[in-house]
Amino acid sequence: MKLKLAIGADHAGFRLKEAVKKHLDKRGIEYKDFGTYSEESCDYPDIARDVAVAVKNGEFDFGILICGTGIGISIAANKIKGIRAALCHDTFSAKAARAHNNANILAMGARVIGEGLACEIVDSFLSAQFEGGRHQRRVDKIHEIEDMQD
Numbered sequence: 001m002k003l004k005l006a007i008g009a010d011h012a013g014f015r016l017k018e019a020v021k022k023h024l025d026k027r028g029i030e031y032k033d034f035g036t037y038s039e040e041s042c043d044y045p046d047i048a049r050d051v052a053v054a055v056k057n058g059e060f061d062f063g064i065l066i067c068g069t070g071i072g073i074s075i076a077a078n079k080i081k082g083i084r085a086a087l088c089h090d091t092f093s094a095k096a097a098r099a100h101n102n103a104n105i106l107a108m109g110a111r112v113i114g115e116g117l118a119c120e121i122v123d124s125f126l127s128a129q130f131e132g133g134r135h136q137r138r139v140d141k142i143h144e145i146e147d148m149q150d
């Protein structure tokens, strides 16, 4: 299956986003860059919203979001119904985020990890498969909680 990704970052994540894009280019993985496009200060919820909505609408298989810590941008993305954004700073968590949580967005903090590790985390996230079974039941329960808010 040919993957299509949505990628976005705030000003703090801009440089790491560019490094991850280069890595995706090398791997021949298609993506759309939702910005930001410079290190000029901006607000991470704006980027999180655009990427999360595009992933939720099925335009992309997965999203990648980067801010300084990865915290704000993942919190914001998780406000979109159907989004399971996972903040990962190690490859084990990135793999588990897909295998157990069926995460559809990977979030990272550019002020926390370097480019090499970030690219390995992206690879781990993209190569893992959701295992279903008991994990599906738990993911369903997450979305039941979401539905309680309507």
Ligand SMILES: O=C(CO)[C@H](O)[C@H](O)COP(=O)(O)O
Residues within 6 Å of the ligand: 010, 012, 013, 041, 044, 067, 068, 069, 070, 071, 072, 073
């Ligand atoms: O990590 C972040 C949110 O979780 C932001 O990137 C960070 O808060 C931006 O800070 P500043 O405006 O001081 O560069």
